[in-house]
Amino acid sequence: MTRMRLDSTRIREDLISGLVAAYGRYLEQVPGASGVMRAGGICAGKVSIVIGGGSGHYPAFGGLVGDGLADAAAMGDIFASPSAEQVYRVARAVEGGAGVLLTYGNYSGDCLNFGIAQERLRLDGVDCRTVLVTDDVASSPREQPERRRGIAGGVCVFKMAGAVAAEGAGLEEVERVAMKANSAARTLGVAFAGCTLPGQKQPLFEIAGDNYELGLGIHGEPGVKTVSSMGTEELAETLVMPLVDEAPSWGDGRAAAVLNGLGSTSYEELFVLWSKVAPVLEEVGVIPVLPEVGEFVTSLDMAGCSLTLCWLDDELERLWRAPAGTPAFRRGDVTILSSFARRAANVGTERSDLAQVISGPESEQGAATARMALEAMLQTVQDNEESLGRLDAVAGDGDHGSGMVRGLGAAVAVAKETKGGLGTVLRAAGRAFADQAGGASGALWGLLLEAVADDLGDITLPDSAGIVRAVRRATEVLARAGGAKVGDKSMLDALAPFAEELRGGAGPLPLAEAWRRAAGVASAAAQSTAGLMPRVGRARPLGERSLGTPDPGAVSLALCLEAVGRVLAVRAGGDGGSELRG
Numbered sequence: 001m002t003r004m005r006l007d008s009t010r011i012r013e014d015l016i017s018g019l020v021a022a023y024g025r026y027l028e029q030v031p032g033a034s035g036v037m038r039a040g041g042i043c044a045g046k047v048s049i050v051i052g053g054g055s056g057h058y059p060a061f062g063g064l065v066g067d068g069l070a071d072a073a074a075m076g077d078i079f080a081s082p083s084a085e086q087v088y089r090v091a092r093a094v095e096g097g098a099g100v101l102l103t104y105g106n107y108s109g110d111c112l113n114f115g116i117a118q119e120r121l122r123l124d125g126v127d128c129r130t131v132l133v134t135d136d137v138a139s140s141p142r143e144q145p146e147r148r149r150g151i152a153g154g155v156c157v158f159k160m161a162g163a164v165a166a167e168g169a170g171l172e173e174v175e176r177v178a179m180k181a182n183s184a185a186r187t188l189g190v191a192f193a194g195c196t197l198p199g200q201k202q203p204l205f206e207i208a209g210d211n212y213e214l215g216l217g218i219h220g221e222p223g224v225k226t227v228s229s230m231g232t233e234e235l236a237e238t239l240v241m242p243l244v245d246e247a248p249s250w251g252d253g254r255a256a257a258v259l260n261g262l263g264s265t266s267y268e269e270l271f272v273l274w275s276k277v278a279p280v281l282e283e284v285g286v287i288p289v290l291p292e293v294g295e296f297v298t299s300l301d302m303a304g305c306s307l308t309l310c311w312l313d314d315e316l317e318r319l320w321r322a323p324a325g326t327p328a329f330r331r332g333d334v335t336i337l338s339s340f341a342r343r344a345a346n347v348g349t350e351r352s353d354l355a356q357v358i359s360g361p362e363s364e365q366g367a368a369t370a371r372m373a374l375e376a377m378l379q380t381v382q383d384n385e386e387s388l389g390r391l392d393a394v395a396g397d398g399d400h401g402s403g404m405v406r407g408l409g410a411a412v413a414v415a416k417e418t419k420g421g422l423g424t425v426l427r428a429a430g431r432a433f434a435d436q437a438g439g440a441s442g443a444l445w446g447l448l449l450e451a452v453a454d455d456l457g458d459i460t461l462p463d464s465a466g467i468v469r470a471v472r473r474a475t476e477v478l479a480r481a482g483g484a485k486v487g488d489k490s491m492l493d494a495l496a497p498f499a500e501e502l503r504g505g506a507g508p509l510p511l512a513e514a515w516r517r518a519a520g521v522a523s524a525a526a527q528s529t530a531g532l533m534p535r536v537g538r539a540r541p542l543g544e545r546s547l548g549t550p551d552p553g554a555v556s557l558a559l560c561l562e563a564v565g566r567v568l569a570v571r572a573g574g575d576g577g578s579e580l581r582g
Contacts, residue, residue, distance in 0.1 A: 006198050006199070008198045008199035008402075009406075011055065011077070011078060011198055012034055012055050012075060012076070012077050012078070013034070015055060015058075016029060016034065016035075016036060016062065016075060017029075019036065019062050019063070019327070020036060022327075023063075023327040024039060025039060026038070026039055026065070026066040026067075026325065026326055026327050027039050027062070027065045027066060027326075027327065030072060030089065030090050030093045030094070030345065031093060031345055031347050032089060032347070033074070033086050033089035033090050033093065034074065034075050034076070034082060034086045034090075035052065035062075035072055035073055035074040035075050035082070035086060035089075035090040036062045036065050036072065036073055036075070037065065037071060037072040037073075037090070037093060037094050037345060038065055038066055038067065038070075038071050038072065038094070039066075040342050041342040041343050041344050041345060042071065042093075042094045042095070042096045042342070042343060042344075042345055042346070043071070043096050043340035043341070043342060044096045044097060044340060044341045044342070044343055045096060045097055045098055045168075045340060045341070046071075046096050046098055046165060046166070046168065046340050047096075047098045047099050047100070047101060047165040047169065047170065047171050047174045048071040048072070048091070048094045048095050048096055048098070048099070048100045048101070048165075049069070049070045049071050049072075049101050049103065049158065049161050049162050049165055049174070050070065050071060050072050050073070050074065050087070050090060050091045050094065050100055050101070050102050050103075051064065051065075051070045051072075051073050051074075051102075051103055051104060051154070051158050052073045052074035052075060052076070052081075052082055052087060052090070052104055052110075052114070053075075053076065053081060053082070053104055053105055053107070053110055054075075054076040054077065054078060054079040054080045054081055054082075054219070054438070054439075055075050055076060055077060055078050055079075056078040056079050056195075056219075056298070056299065056300045057218060057297050057298050057299065058295075058298060058328075059295065059296055059297075059298075059326075059327065059328030059329070060154065060155070060296065060297040060298075061073035061074075061075060062075055062327075063326060063327045063328035063329070064155070064158055064296075064326050064328060064329055065326055065327075066324065066325045066326030066327065066329075066334075067166070067323070067324065067325040067326075067334035068159075068162055068163055068166050068322060068323050068324035068325060068326075068331075068334055069158060069159055069162035069163075069324045069325075069326050069329060070158055070162055070326075071094045071162075071165075072090050072091070072093065072094040073090070074086050074087045074090040074091075076109075076438040076439065077399075077403070077406070077438055078197060078198060078300070078399065079197075079219040079220060079397040079399055080109065080399060080403055080437070080438040080439035080442070081104075081107065081109035081110040081112075081113050081114070081438050081439050081440070081442075081443075082113060082438055083113055083434050083435040083436070083437070083438045083442060083443070083446075084112075084113040084114075084115075084116035084117045084120070084434060084435075084443060084446075085117075085431070085434070085435045086113075086435065086438075087102070087113055087114050087116075087117035088116075088117040088120050088121065091117060091121055091126075091128070092121070092124070092126070092346055093345040093346050093347070094345060094346070095121075095126055095346060096340075096343075098170065098171060099126065099127035099128065099129070099170075099171035100121060100126055100127070100128045100129075100171075101128075101129050101130075101131065101161060101165070101171065101174050101175055101178060102114050102117070102118060102128065102129070102130045102131075103130070103131045103132070103133065103154070103157055103158060103161060103178055104132065104133065104150065104154070105132070105133050105149060105150025105151065105154060105218075106132040106133060106134045106146075106147075106148060106149055106150045107149065107150070107219075107440075108440040108482070108536065109438065109439035109440035109441070109442070109443060111132070112440055112443035112444070112481065112482070113434075113438065113439075113442075113443050114130065115130070116443065118130055127171055129171060129175045131157065131161070131175060131178040131179050131182060132146075132150065132182070133150030133151075133153055133154040133157050133182055133185075134146060134147075134148040134149070134150055134182060135148065135149075135150060135151060135152070135153025135154070135157075135182065135185040135186055135187040135308065136148050136149040136150065136151045136153075136187055136188075136189075136215075136217075137186050137187065137188050137215075137242050137243065137246060138188055138189070138214070138215025138216075138223070138224045139215070139217070139224070142246055145183075149217060149218075151187050151189060151217070151218050151297060151306060151308075152187050152189070152218075152258055152260040152296055152297040152306045152308045153182070153185035153186065153187045153258075153308045153310060154297065155258055155260075155292075155296045155297065155308070155329070156181055156184075156185050156256050156258065156308065156310035156320070157178055157181045157182045157185060159319070159320060159322075159324065159329070160177055160178065160180075160181040160316055160319040160320060161174055161177055161178040161181065162324065163318075163319040163320075163322035163324070164177045164319055166322070167322075168339070168340075177315070177316075177319065180315075180316065181310060181316060181319075183248075184248060184251075184310050184311040184312070184316065185308060185309070185310040185311075186242075186243040186246050186308070186309055186310075187243070187306050187307065187308040187309075188214075188215065188238075188239050188242050188243060188306060188307060189214075189215065189216045189218075189223075189260075189262070189304060189305065189306030189307075190212050190213065190214050190215075190216065190223070190235065190238070190239065190304050190305060190306070191207070191212065191213040191216040191222065191223055191262065191302055191303065191304035192207070192212055192213075192229075192265070192303040192304050193206075193207060193264075193302065193303040193304070194206060194207070194220060194222065194302060195220050195262075195263060195299050195300040195301050195302035196300065196301060197220070197300070197397075197398055197399065198300075200398075203220075204220035204221075204222075204393045204397065204398045205220070205221075205222040205393065207222075207226070208226075210228065210229045211226050211227060211228055211229060212226070212227050212228070212229050212230070212304075213225075213226055213227075213304075214226075214227045214238070216262075216299075216302075216304060217299075218262070218297060218298075218299045219299065219396065219397035220299060220300070220302070220393070220396075220397040220398060221395065221396060221397065222545065232272055232273050232275075232276045233276050235273065235276070236273060236276035236277040236280045237280055239277065239306075239307040240277060240280045240281060240284070240286075240307065240309075241280075241284075243307065243308075243309045244284050244286060244309070247286075247309075247311060248311050250313065251311040251312070251313070252313075253285045253286055253287045254287045254289050254311070254312040254313075254317060255281075255286050255287065255288060255289065255309040255310060255311050255312055256288075256289055256290065256291075256292075256308075256309070256310040256312060256316075256317075256320045257277075257281070257286075257288040257289070257291040257292070257307070257308065257309055257310075258291070258292045258293075258296060258307070258308040258310075259273065259274050259277060259291070259292070259293045259294075259305060259306075259307055259308075260294070260295065260296045260297055260298075260305060260306045260307070260308065261294060261295040261298065261304075261305050262295075262298050262299045262302040262303065262304040262305055262306065263295070263298040263299055263300050263301045263302045263303070263304075264301045264302065264303045265303055265304060265305050267293075267294065269305075270293050270294065270305060271293060273305065274291070274293050277307065278291075286309065289312055289317055289320060289321070290320060290321060290331075295328075296328070296329075358458065358459075359420045359421030359423075359424060359458035359459065360421060360458065360459040360460055362459075362460055362461035363421030363422045363423070363456075363457065363458045363459055363460060363461060364420065364421050364422075365461065365580070366421070366422035366456075366461050366462070366580040367415075367420065367421055367422045367424070367425040367426075369567065369568075369571055369580045370415065370422055370425050370426055370429070371412070371415045371416060371425065372567045372571075373563070373564045373567045373568075374408065374411050374412045374415050374429055375412055376563040376564065376566060376567050377408055377559075377560040377563045377564065378405070378408040378409060378411075378412050379563070380559045380560060380562070380563040381401065381404040381405050381408055381556060381559065381560070382405055384401065384556070384559055385401035385402060385404070385405050386401060387401070388400045388401030388404065388552050388555065388556055389401040389402060391549055391550060391551075391552040391555060392552040394545060394546055394549045395534070395545045395546040395549070396552070399439075400441065400552040400553065400556065401552075401556075403437045403438065403439055403441055403442065404437065404441065404556050406436050406437050407432075407433040407434070407436050407437025407441070407442050407445060408433065409436070410432040410433060410435065410436035410437070411429035411430070411432050411433040411449070412429075413432070414428050414429055414431075414432035415428065415429045415432075420458060421457070421458030421459065422453070422456050422457070422458060422461075422462070422580075423453040423454065423456050423457045423458040424453070424458050425453075426449050426450075426452055426453035426456070427449070427450050427453035427454070429449055430445070430446045430447070430448070430449025430450040430453060431446060431450070433445050433446050433449060434446025434447075440482070441491075441553055441556075443481070444478055444481060444482055444491065444553075447477055447478065447481050448474045448477065448478050448495075449474075451470070451473050451474040451477040451478075452470045452471070452473075452474045454473075455469055455470035455473050455474075456470050461580055462580065464506040464507065464510075464511045464514070465506070465507075467502075467506065467511060468499075468502055468503050468506050471498070471499045471502055472499050472503065474495075474499075475492070475495050475496055475499045478491070478492055478495060479492055479496075482536065483536055484535075484536045487532060487535075488532075488534065488535040488536045489529050489532040489533065489534040489535065489536075489546070489551045489554075490534070490536055490551060490553055490554065491551070491553035491554050491556075491557045492554075493525055493526065493528075493529050493532070493551065493554050494522040494523075494525050494526040494529075494554040494555075494557045494558045494561075495522070495557055497518075497521050497522055497525040498518045498519065498521060498522035498525075498558075498561055499518075501514075501517060501518035501521040501522075502514055502515060502518040505517055505518060510572060511568060511572070511580075512565065512568040512569045512571070512572040515561075515564065515565045515568050516565040516568075516569065518561070519558065519561040519562045519564075519565045520562075522557065522558040522561050522562075523558040523559075523561075523562060525554070525558070526550055526551065526554035526555045526557065526558040527550050527555070528550075529550045529551040529554050530547070530548055530549055530550045531547070531548075532547075532551070533546070533547065534546055534551070568580075
């Protein structure tokens with residue numbers, strides 16, 4: 001991703017435009033959303049399969065949209081999940097009256113954003129189900145399959161769900177098949193070199209010496225362990241045997257097999273490796289059914305590959321063999337969908353809960369302070385964007401700094417345009433942040449700002465006690481939504497100590513002084529996360545690598561809290577101590 005001079009702020013939009021321009025015979029852009037849908041309109045009366053995730057993985061996810069496979073894909077920025085708003089718009093656009101199945105990889109950002117979208121769809125009266133892809137054997141032990149990441153095994157899950165939906169099955173049946181396929185899919189990957197984010201000069205990780213990274217993720221994460229490089233025969237056994245060890249008791253040896261390139265491994269190398277994988281499979285009694293060798297779920301320009309085995313019975317084999325026609329996956333005659341009537345995509349999917357709220361003059365003055373605080377937060381993360389990215393690259397994909405800048409930039413822009421009181425401005429800013437940042441951080445910051453907005457309201461100017469209550473409520477919302485607790489190495493490790501310190505100091509001290517002291521506590525707490533092992537989020541499988549490095553989400557939160565404190569101090573000094581009044 002360093003060969004062309006790309007506008008890194010528009011990669012998602014430009015790649016969608018190019019994808020649709022090149023493959024308009026298969027797909028079109030979803031109206032008003034960052035995603036693609038099957039060309040020719042939606043299929044009335046058919047269950048809609050909606051997949052998605054971050055960009056940087058092509059052909060996943062947009063390249064797997066078409067007849068016999070997915071109906072649409074919601075696409076986030078590079079390695080960042082699409083926002084809940086984008087997922088919602090994409091799903092609403094293709095919903096054909098028979099319900100929606102959301103299926104995607106088991107990552108915290110995707111789970112948060114797709115989960116919020118699912119709840120909104122259900123509130124609209126749409127029957128919506130979710131099947132998480134959890135095929136990566138390296139990311140969690142077999143006793144905890146629900147904690148595993150979703151990688152190239154998603155191709156099998158999407159294909160089989162799409163095939164049974166194309167046959168006219170109902171939503172419960174489609175959900176059952178997707179769950180069955182996921183439970184039968186196992187994947188292990190290896191990296192030879194790290195990938196490089198657009199606009200960056202250095203890869204997210206480098207492999208020292210003559211080594212490989214085994215058990216890598218697809219977001220630029222290194223493997224769960226470093227191993228010595230090996231010949232293709234040994235590499236074939238290294239990839240095959242952990243998958244065979246988890247073969248289900250009901251199988252008879254048949255398996256869909258996918259040897260997947262990760263971005264810059266040549267097809268010639270993949271075919272050479274398959275020539276070694278095939279005899280190992282035969283030796284252990286595995287019968288590959290319609291094996292696929294090529295690129296299906298990449299990681300930008302990462303050098304490496306993964307092997308997926310999805311164990312088959314008669315039902316799953318029939319669905320694996322079924323026709324499909326997409327930009328990147330084509331098989332057989334796709335006239336299978338001719339029985340479904342086509343109609344245009346649903347439009348008018350704007351949120352219905354954004355009506356203007358009556359606001360009081362004091363709250364409107366507080367909104368002016370909120371705008372200043374958001375601008376200060378943006379400046380702070382811009383100043384620290386590179387360092388936040390380096391922290392994130394230790395056990396993640398290195399995009400935390402850019403994501404924060406993207407989210408806060410959108411929040412600032414919307415806050416400037418939004419008229420009304422403190423609650424209205426913060427609520428609009430939170431939704432803009434979530435929509436543009438995407439990922440787990442985007443969703444959590446959006447929920448945090450909305451929680452504060454709901455508590456502060458739009459009529460009066462909150463006093464110190466009101467600010468404390470709002471921060472406490474936002475902390476509770478963040479913990480519940482993220483599934484984290486203090487000590488899990490997340491942004492909660494900075495927010496919870498901040499909330500507690502603010503609660504104790506905001507009465508005896510002026511708000512600006514209490515906030516400054518609490519922000520100092522948050523900053524120290526964020527740095528102390530260096531000694532913690534992550535127990536939630538994308539960094540969890542690489543916990544040992546993150547030891548010694550503070551959590552980037554906690555650090556960025558503390559930086560933002562300090563920025564707000566500086567604004568409050570200026571406001572207090574300018575008007576006799578009323579920090580929120582404009």
